[in-house]
Amino acid sequence: QVNLQESGPGLVKPSETLSLNCIVSGDSISSGSYFWTWIRQPAGKGLEWIGRIYSSGTTSYDPSLKSRVTISADTSKNHFSLNLSSVTAADTAVYYCARDSGGMGIQHWGRGTLVTVSS
Amino acid sequence: DIQMTQSPSSVSASVGDRVTIACRPSQNINTYLNWYQQKPGEAPKLLIFATSKLVSGVPSRFSGSESGTEFTLTINSLQPEDSATYYCQQSYKTPRTFGQGTRVEIK
Numbered sequence: 394q395v396n397l398q399e400s401g402p403g404l405v406k407p408s409e410t411l412s413l414n415c416i417v418s419g420d421s422i423s424s425g426s427y428f429w430t431w432i433r434q435p436a437g438k439g440l441e442w443i444g445r446i447y448s449s450g451t452t453s454y455d456p457s458l459k460s461r462v463t464i465s466a467d468t469s470k471n472h473f474s475l476n477l478s479s480v481t482a483a484d485t486a487v488y489y490c491a492r493d494s495g496g497m498g499i500q501h502w503g504r505g506t507l508v509t510v511s512s
Numbered sequence: 513d514i515q516m517t518q519s520p521s522s523v524s525a526s527v528g529d530r531v532t533i534a535c536r537p538s539q540n541i542n543t544y545l546n547w548y549q550q551k552p553g554e555a556p557k558l559l560i561f562a563t564s565k566l567v568s569g570v571p572s573r574f575s576g577s578e579s580g581t582e583f584t585l586t587i588n589s590l591q592p593e594d595s596a597t598y599y600c601q602q603s604y605k606t607p608r609t610f611g612q613g614t615r616v617e618i619k
Contacts, residue, residue, distance in 0.1 A: 430608075440548075440556065440599055442608040455607040456513065489555055496603055498546035498561035503553055 395419040397490050397503035405484075405510050411477040415490030415503060416470075423448055425469040428493040431464060431475045433486040434505075441486070445493060448474055480510045513537055514602050518611030526619045530589040533614045535600035544604035545583045547576055550613075551596045560585065561603075594617055 401413035415429070422429055427438045431443040444454035446464045458477070465472040477484060488508055492501040515538035525531050535545065543563040548556035552600040558567050562575040563583060573588040589592055595618045 418526070439613045440550075440610040442600075442610070445606075445608075453606045483524070491555075493608070494561075496544055496562055497565075498558045498567075498601070498603060499548075500558045500561075500567065502555035502557075 395501045399503045399506040413475045429473045430493045435486045516611040522615040524617040533585040535583045541604035542603045548599045
């Protein structure tokens with residue numbers, strides 16, 4: 394059974410970098426045909442795709458965030474990470490990590506972690 | 513980016529009713545359309561992928577279809593536990609994009 398668990402600070406100061414990890418169990422992030430993905434959801438709003446990393450290491454980002462986002466993977470620890478720089482209050486959201494099967498949708502999600510940007 | 517327009521934004525229906533939610537992409541996405549259900553405080557749950565394929569374990573009252581350029585999620589015989597927000601998502605191109613969501617309330 395595939396499980397994903399987000400971890401990281403719940404509070405980040407404006408202009409600093411938001412860093413989250415997603416620990417994966419039940420699957421290897423370095424094998425298979427899956428896209429390891431970050432999605433966020435501001436309170437009371439819809440889902441926003443941030444970006445993803447493929448098992449090969451290839452990344453893809455939302456254009457609106459591309460200048461500030463880095464997604465990387467540590468295959469030795471079987472986790473992948475999100476770094477979002479120069480954060481503002483608009484980046485306050487619940488952040489989800491997920492496994493995207495491509496044409497078969499996103500069936501596996503973490504529980505989400507709330508990150509608040511505030512001084 | 514492919515814009516996904518969902519309608520209505522909210523719907524209130526009685527137990528046993530049929531509910532339909534529409535999703536229209538701004539460009540062709542072939543059949544790469546997925547539907548998710550999200551309840552408060554929970555992660556989204558995949559219901560349907562590739563327009564009409566039901567995820568294992570999802571009740572058969574949920575179905576998906578396409579007509580022309582519009583995709584539809586149908587909930588037949590609405591149940592109390594179906595109270596949630598539903599999102600469509602295209603998986604044809606990156607960036608992956610979601611509809612704005614449809615809140616389904618039980619009268």
